[in-house]
Every structure is written in C-alpha cells, then in structure tokens.
Amino acid sequence: MSFLTENDYAEGTAAKNFFFSAIVMLVIGTMLAIITSFRLAWPDIFPNDIPWLHFGRVRPVHVHFVIFGWIFMAFAGAMCYITPALCKTKLWSERLGFWNCWAWNIGMVVVFFTLINGLTTGREYQDLIWPVDIYVLLFMLLPLAVNVWMTMLSRRVEGLYVTLWFFGAACLFIILTYFIGAIPDFFPVTGLSEAYMTWWHAHNVLGLWITPVSAAIAYYIIPKISGNTLYSHKIGHLHFWSIAAFYSTPGAHHLMGAPIPEWLKSFASVSGVLIMIPALAFVVNMLMTMKDKWWMFTKNISLQWALTGVLFAIPLNIQGAFQQTRTLNWYIHGTHWIVAHAHLALLGFSTFIEIGAIYYGLPKLLKRKIYSLKLAKIHFWLTAIGFLGFWIALTGGGLVQGAAKVYEIPYIESVIATHPYMVGRAVFGLMIIFAQPLFLYNMVMTAKYGERQESKPVIEDKIIPAAT
Amino acid sequence: MPRYVVGAILVVLVIFSSIGITIIAGSTYMGNIPPSKWAVEKEKMWAHTGWNIHDPLMQGWGAPTLASKGKTIFIREGCWWCHTLLPEQTQDWTYFGSPPTAEDVQLESPSLFGSDRKAPDLLHIGSRNRVKAWHYVHHRNPRAVTPGSIMPAFTYLSDEDMDALVAFLDSLK
Ligand code: HEM
Ligand code: HEM
Numbered sequence: 001m002s003f004l005t006e007n008d009y010a011e012g013t014a015a016k017n018f019f020f021s022a023i024v025m026l027v028i029g030t031m032l033a034i035i036t037s038f039r040l041a042w043p044d045i046f047p048n049d050i051p052w053l054h055f056g057r058v059r060p061v062h063v064h065f066v067i068f069g070w071i072f073m074a075f076a077g078a079m080c081y082i083t084p085a086l087c088k089t090k091l092w093s094e095r096l097g098f099w100n101c102w103a104w105n106i107g108m109v110v111v112f113f114t115l116i117n118g119l120t121t122g123r124e125y126q127d128l129i130w131p132v133d134i135y136v137l138l139f140m141l142l143p144l145a146v147n148v149w150m151t152m153l154s155r156r157v158e159g160l161y162v163t164l165w166f167f168g169a170a171c172l173f174i175i176l177t178y179f180i181g182a183i184p185d186f187f188p189v190t191g192l193s194e195a196y197m198t199w200w201h202a203h204n205v206l207g208l209w210i211t212p213v214s215a216a217i218a219y220y221i222i223p224k225i226s227g228n229t230l231y232s233h234k235i236g237h238l239h240f241w242s243i244a245a246f247y248s249t250p251g252a253h254h255l256m257g258a259p260i261p262e263w264l265k266s267f268a269s270v271s272g273v274l275i276m277i278p279a280l281a282f283v284v285n286m287l288m289t290m291k292d293k294w295w296m297f298t299k300n301i302s303l304q305w306a307l308t309g310v311l312f313a314i315p316l317n318i319q320g321a322f323q324q325t326r327t328l329n330w331y332i333h334g335t336h337w338i339v340a341h342a343h344l345a346l347l348g349f350s351t352f353i354e355i356g357a358i359y360y361g362l363p364k365l366l367k368r369k370i371y372s373l374k375l376a377k378i379h380f381w382l383t384a385i386g387f388l389g390f391w392i393a394l395t396g397g398g399l400v401q402g403a404a405k406v407y408e409i410p411y412i413e414s415v416i417a418t419h420p421y422m423v424g425r426a427v428f429g430l431m432i433i434f435a436q437p438l439f440l441y442n443m444v445m446t447a448k449y450g451e452r453q454e455s456k457p458v459i460e461d462k463i464i465p466a467a468t
Numbered sequence: 469m470p471r472y473v474v475g476a477i478l479v480v481l482v483i484f485s486s487i488g489i490t491i492i493a494g495s496t497y498m499g500n501i502p503p504s505k506w507a508v509e510k511e512k513m514w515a516h517t518g519w520n521i522h523d524p525l526m527q528g529w530g531a532p533t534l535a536s537k538g539k540t541i542f543i544r545e546g547c548w549w550c551h552t553l554l555p556e557q558t559q560d561w562t563y564f565g566s567p568p569t570a571e572d573v574q575l576e577s578p579s580l581f582g583s584d585r586k587a588p589d590l591l592h593i594g595s596r597n598r599v600k601a602w603h604y605v606h607h608r609n610p611r612a613v614t615p616g617s618i619m620p621a622f623t624y625l626s627d628e629d630m631d632a633l634v635a636f637l638d639s640l641k
Contacts, residue, residue, distance in 0.1 A: 040586070040618055043611070048621040055620055056546020118526055118544030121518040122578035129519040160472055169479045176483070180491060184577065190516070191507075191574035192498040195581055200490060208483075244479060248486035252494065257556040258581055259570040264494050330558040334585035401585075405556075408563050411588040416616040 004093040011090060012365040014097020014147075018077030019362050021105055022354075023440050025069025030433045032062040037429045041422040052116050060115045060127050067205075068136075069108050071346065074354040075213045076101070076144050079167050081361045082220050083148050086164050087155030096147050103139040110135065121185055123194070125202035130185040137178060145171035162236040166216030169244065173208035177201055192260055200251030206345065207247035207275070214350040215239070215282050217357045218306055222286055225303050225360060226296055231288035239281040246274040253324035257333055265326070272324040279317035286310045301376045302360035308384065309352030316344045331405070336421065337398025340391050347387055347432070355383075355439070362443055368450030375442045379435050386431030393428060397421030504571035506641075511575040513639060514539050518578045528632060538636025541629050543578070545622065551590045552582035553640075565592035587619060594640040603634045 038045050039055040046053040076097075084091045091097055110132055114120070120127040128136065148171050152164060160168075181201025184194045223230050230236065252260055252268035287310065290296075296303050319341055322328055332338065363370050370376060397418040404414030503511070515532050517539040523529045526544040528537030542548065555564040568591065573579055597603070605612055607630060610619035625633070 039620065043618045043620060048623045051545075051624050054545070054622075056549050059546060059549050118546065119519050119524070120526075120543060120546075122543040122548065122580060123518070124583055160475075165475065165479075168476070169483075172479070173483060176487070180487070185518075188577075189495070189499075190577040191503070191579065192501065192570055193495040194577055195573070195579045196494055196498060197491070198578075200494075241482070244482045245486065248483060249490050251490055254583065255581070257558070257567070258554060259557070259568055259573060260494075261497060261570075264497075267489075330556060333556065334552060334583060336584075336586075339584055405559055408559065411563070412614055412616055415586070415618055419616075419618075422618075 004096050009094035009098055013094045015077045015081035016365050017101040018073050019358050022070050022073035025065055027436045027440050029065030029070050030436050032058055036062050037426040041426045057116050064111050078217050078357050079148050083151045086161050087151055089154055089156050092147050092150035096143055100143040107135055107140050123198040126181045126198050133182040141175050163216040163220045165240050166212045170209050170212050177204040199254040203251040210350055212243050214353045218286055218353050221306055221357055221360050222289055225300055226290055226293040228289050228293055231285050235281045235285045239278045242278040246271050256329045269325055273321045276321050283313050302356040306353050306356030309349050312348035316349050331402040332398055335398035335401035336394040340394035344391055363446055366447050368446055369453050371442055371445035371450045375438055379438045382431045382435035386428045389428030390425050393421045393424030501570045503574035507572050507574045516577045534632050534635040535639040538632035541633050542636055548580045548582045550587040552585045553591045554581040555589050555591055564589040594638045600634050
C-alpha cells in the first residue's frame with residue numbers, strides 16, 4: 001500500500017481535480033438538456049436523421065452526466081476535502097484520489113458512448129450495461145470509499161463529527177445499493193422482482209447517497225462559514241439513524257401503479273412518510289445553526305447557495321411524502337409533476353448545496369479568493385430564477401396531465417395542452433444552462449488570476465468540535 | 469470497544485435488516501408468483517432483450533423472433549422514456565386497456581413499465597391499432613398522422629429495424 005500513501009502529490013490535488021471535473025460535467029450535463037427540453041417543446045427543431053440528437057438517446061445521457069458526473073464527482077471532491085479537515089489529518093492517498101478522479105472521467109466517456117448509442121439495460125437509473133457496472137463499482141465507487149474510510153481510520157481526533165458518519169456510511173450504502181441494483185444484469189432475475197430491484201436501486205441512490213451526502217456537506221459548511229457550532233448533535237443522531245432506517249425501505253413507492261403485492265405498497269407508503277423525520281431533523285438543525293447569523297445569508301455566496309438548497313429541502317420532502325400516498329400518487333404518477341420533483345431534489349436541493357461547497361472549498365484549496373463575486377451572484381440568480389420557473393412550469397404541466405388522466409380524454413389532447421408548459425420549461429431551463437459556464441469560467445479564472453490569500457492549512461479547524 | 473466501532477456495527481446491522489425486509493421479503497415473495505400462460509408465451513416470443521454479450525450493439529442479433537428484435541430496438545431508441553407499458557390500476561382502463569396482473573409480467577426482462585409518461589400507454593397497442601401501414605407512416609413522420617404529437621420522427625431507422633419495431637408493437641396484445 002505504500003505506493004498509494006507515499007506523498008508525491010500536493011495536499012488537495014484529489015479534491016481540486018474532482019471539483020473541476022464536476023463543474024465540467026455540470027456544464028456538459030445541462031447543455032445536453034437543451035436537446036431533451038427543446039425536443040419536447042418543438043419536436044422537429046433538430047435534424048431528425050441524426051440519432052444522437054434524438055430525445056430517447058440523449059435523455060439518459062443527460063441524467064447520467066448530471067448525476068454520475070456532476071453530483072457524484074462534486075461529492076467525491078467534497079469528501080476528499082472535508083474528510084481530512086475533520087479528521088485533522090491528510091487525505092489517506094492523494095494519489096489514489098487523483099487516479100480515482102481520472103478513472104471517473106474516463107468512465108463518463110464510456111457512459112456517454114454506450115448510452116448515446118442506445119446500449120442500455122432498459123432499466124431506469126440502472127441503465128448502464130454490466131461491463132460498465134463493473135467499472136463503476138471497481139474504479140469509481142470503491143477507491144473513493146477506501147480513501148474516505150482509510151482517512152477516517154488514520155484520524156488524529158477522538159470523535160467523529162456528523163458529517164463523517166454520513167460520509168463513511170454513505171460510501172458503504174452506495175456500493176451495496178449499486179451492486180444490488182446491478183444483480184439483474186448478472187443473474188436471471190426477471191419479472192416483478194427485477195422491476196422491484198431496479199426501483200429499489202433508484203430509490204436508494206437518492207436516499208442513501210445523494211440525500212445524506214448533500215446533507216453531510218451542509219453540516220460542514222454551514223457551521224463553518226457562519227461561525228456557529230452545530231445547533232444540536234442529538235438531532236444529528238436522529239437524522240442519521242432515521243435516514244438509515246426509513247429511507248432504505250420505501251423503494252416500492254415508485255411502483256404504486258404496478259402489480260406488486262399490496263402489502264409491499266403499504267409498507268413503502270408508510271415508511272415513505274416517515275422520511276419526513278430525517279428530512280425535518282436536517283432542515284431544523286441547519287436553520288437553527290444560522291441563529292443570529294442570518295445577515296450572512298445574502299453576504300456570503302457559499303452560504304447563499306447552501307442555505308437555498310436547505311430551504312428547497314422543505315417543499316421537496318413535503319411533496320415527496322404526500323405524492324407517494326395512494327390518495328395522491330394515482331393522480332400525478334408518470335406526469336411532469338414527478339420530473340419537477342426530481343429536479344427540485346437534484347437541481348434544487350442537492351446541486352445548490354454542492355455549488356455552495358465548491359464556492360467555499362475550491363478557493364481555499366487554490367489559496368486564492370473567488371475571481372468575481374459578481375459573476376457568482378449572477379450565477380446564483382440565473383440558476384435560482386431559472387429553476388423556479390422550470391419547476392412551476394413542470395408542476396403545472398403535470399397537473400394538466402393528471403386531469404387528462406382522470407377524464408380519459410384522447411391522449412393527444414393532453415400533449416397539446418401541455419405544450420406551453422414544455423416551452424416554459426425549455427426557456428427557463430436555458431437560464432440554468434447559460435449560468436453554468438459562468439461558474440466554470442469563474443473558477444478557472446480563480447485558479448489563474450484570483451487574488452492570493454494566505455489560507456490556513458486545511459486541517460486547522462476551530463469551529464467544528466469533534467464531538468460525536 | 470470504541471464508540472465508532474459500535475456505531476459502524478449498528479450501521480451495518482440497520483442497513484442489512486432494511487435490505488433484508490425489502491429485497492429478500494419483497495423479491496422472494498414476488499419471485500414465487502407463478503407466470504401466467506400469456507407470460508410464458510411472451511417470454512418465448514421476446515426472450516430477454518436488454519443489452520447482452522451476444523448482441524453488443526443492440527441490433528437484435530440472434531433474436532428468436534422479429535418481435536424480439538423489435539423489443540431490442542424499442543429499448544435502444546428509448547421509446548420507453550415516453551411510452552409506458554403499464555396501464556395504471558386506478559384509471560386508464562377504457563382507453564389503454566386493463567392493467568397487467570402480477571402473473572402477466574413474470575419472466576419478462578426488462579419489463580419497461582416506464583416512469584414518465586408523455587405518450588400513450590402501449591401495453592395493448594397490438595389490440596388497439598393493427599394497421600401496420602399506419603405505424604410505418606407514424607414512425608417516419610408522426611405529425612403526418614397525429615397533428616400536435618411530440619413524438620420524434622425516426623427517419624434514420626432502417627427498413628429492417630422498422631419491420632421489427634412494428635412486429636413488436638403488433639405482439640403487444
Ligand atoms: C419525504 C421524502 C421523499 C419521498 C417520500 C419521495 C417520494 C417519491 C416518490 C413516490 C417518487 C415516484 C413518484 C412516481 O413515480 O409516482 C419520487 C420520485 C423521485 N424522487 Fe422523491 N421523495 C422524497 C424525497 C426525495 C429526495 C430527498 C430526493 C433526492 C435528493 C428525491 C428524488 C427523487 C427523484 C430523482 C425522483 C424521480 C424518479 C423517477 O425517475 O421516476 N426525492 N419520490
Ligand atoms: C444539475 C442540474 C440537473 C439535474 C441534477 C437534472 C436531473 C434530471 C433527472 C434526475 C432527470 C430524470 C427525471 C425523472 O426520471 O423523473 C432529468 C430529466 C430531464 N431533465 Fe434534467 N437535470 C438538471 C438540469 C436540467 C436542465 C437545466 C434542463 C433544461 C431544460 C433539464 C431538462 C430535463 C429534461 C427535458 C428531462 C427529461 C424529462 C422527461 O423525460 O420528461 N434538466 N433531469
């Protein structure tokens with residue numbers, strides 16, 4: 001193992017590489033959405049002879065670039081930065097982290113070429129074919145987990161801060177989840193069991209990885225920037241254990257319309273409502289941590305992003321909890337409402353927190369100040385307003401589709417009726433898409449020309465007590 | 469024992485019991501539901517159509533029937549991102565036909581229920597619209613037969629691919 005831990009890479013290399021790669025993926029991933037969103041509004045707007053420009057081909061590529069590329073790599077960067085800081089030590093292996101990052105980028109190239117050519121399993125969120133699944137497990141997820149765990153084991157403090165529990169556990173969860181989701185690719189699992197495993201996987205990628213890791217990042221940066229200690233570690237405990245217990249079970253709520261056993265649907269529905277517990281625990285903990293420091297909300301760009309993300313978690317989880325009860329699900333299942341919910345989760349809640357983390361962490365790693373705060377503000381407002389318009393358009397469109405379902409009017413009528421909403425989404429979406437290259441530009445310029453600042457070594461940390 | 473070890477053991481216990489309840493209970497229970505006659509027939513006709521090593525480019529090589537090749541193309545082109553194959557249990561009946569029973573969807577892989585429906589359900593399209601000529605025109609230029617449709621015009625598909633796709637639709641009884 002010494003070849004991994006010998007230190008010939010500067011501290012922070014892995015995190016920097018991950019952060020920059022993540023931003024590039026965010027730019028590409030949102031750009032791809034030009035194709036998907038425009039196609040749904042104006043179906044003949046791009047040449048029809050080119051398969052790579054068709055909705056069905058590009059949609060999964062968009063989803064994979066924003067989830068696997070952007071969100072996952074931003075997480076990896078945050079883990080490589082925050083874990084050592086909280087453990088008051090160095091990252092176990094900068095070299096492993098560096099190679100992990102590049103293996104990840106190569107993986108994204110493979111993902112692009114397989115999915116854009118239609119090579120897929122046909123199972124949503126487990127779309128990748130099994131050779132790629134093996135690659136994802138061995139060269140993308142496992143090295144990251146090893147790095148995080150080994151850093152935690154070589155820590156120089158006694159206790160583990162909440163963020164670290166989440167990081168450590170989520171690394172285990174994602175590997176298990178991904179593996180279980182891939183089982184039908186390797187073994188003859190078919191029919192209902194296969195559908196169930198597919199959605200169990202999709203659900204837990206969200207619940208045991210994206211949600212807890214986003215929260216863990218907020219647990220670090222919000223106290224750190226505001227200068228307040230975490231409001232309550234007890235609530236942190238509640239959050240952690242209730243996520244593990246309640247979020248890992250309701251996979252079946254994605255299949256409320258399918259012929260799975262009724263008891264499984266009820267079970268999923270009940271445990272789905274219980275996700276409100278970790279969700280509210282998190283939100284309360286974060287908002288209370290801001291006590292007396294709310295003036296910073298508009299003054300500090302990272303806090304502005306991260307807290308907006310936290311605030312988005314409120315409608316997100318209320319929506320989630322109610323939309324999966326039988327009373328509501330039949331109305332909105334399969335409509336644009338769900339797509340709005342998905343973007344509220346991954347673009348509103350999760351992405352906003354990660355962008356906050358990058359605006360905080362990357363300049364620190366580069367030992368420079370943000371090149372242009374003004375540009376960062378423009379980035380924020382374009383993304384925030386674009387997203388709100390996007391969300392309102394899709395939610396409205398979803399309700400129209402729901403009504404059309406009830407009255408069983410000819411399907412085409414609902415397609416025509418939702419056209420204005422699709423146009424709305426495409427236009428507001430453009431604001432988001434346009435904003436992300438500004439982010440990339442700002443960060444590249446920060447690396448090159450940002451005003452130098454003597455940052456204290458990453459491991460110095462007073463605000464966050466290492467209490468358990 | 470240090471507290472973090474206790475914590476780690478607890479995490480593993482909690483998570484494995486969750487997986488236990490959901491996956492093992494759910495899947496073994498569902499695995500035991502016997503396939504219906506129609507499911508067995510479908511399985512013979514379509515076989516397993518997701519990506520596999522014998523058909524790495526998803527061209528339908530070695531597909532037992534034309535409909536099976538068609539299902540491969542249905543997956544490859546991402547038709548299922550808009551068309552569900554799952555009439556809902558609560559409504560949809562008059563328009564899209566009856567929802568499948570648990571027995572009906574056994575053996576199938578992948579089952580393509582779909583989650584974002586932006587187009588009509590196709591589970592019973594083979595009973596609803598049997599005019600093949602309509603399908604051919606519709607796939608090349610959907611707006612010629614259904615004004616206002618947002619379906620992509622699949623002008624790049626070869627004639628063989630189109631035959632297979634229509635055969636698959638026709639087999640969806
Ligand atoms: C109380 C919390 C939540 C509950 C109970 C919940 C429930 C649901 C349900 C039932 C669906 C599927 C609806 C349908 O297809 O009929 C869904 C979809 C989705 N949820 Fe949530 N949700 C919650 C929070 C979240 C969070 C925190 C995230 C991610 C950070 C998230 C991400 C998504 C995504 C991406 C989808 C789309 C899946 C698809 O493609 O169909 N949700 N949610
Ligand atoms: C970081 C930003 C983004 C994330 C994390 C994200 C994530 C996702 C996810 C998870 C889905 C699948 C939804 C589902 O299955 O329910 C999706 C679909 C989609 N996204 Fe995004 N997205 C982002 C940005 C955008 C932008 C800027 C647009 C531009 C308009 C966009 C347009 C679309 C479209 C058109 C679909 C297909 C929806 C459908 O099938 O009806 N996304 N995205």
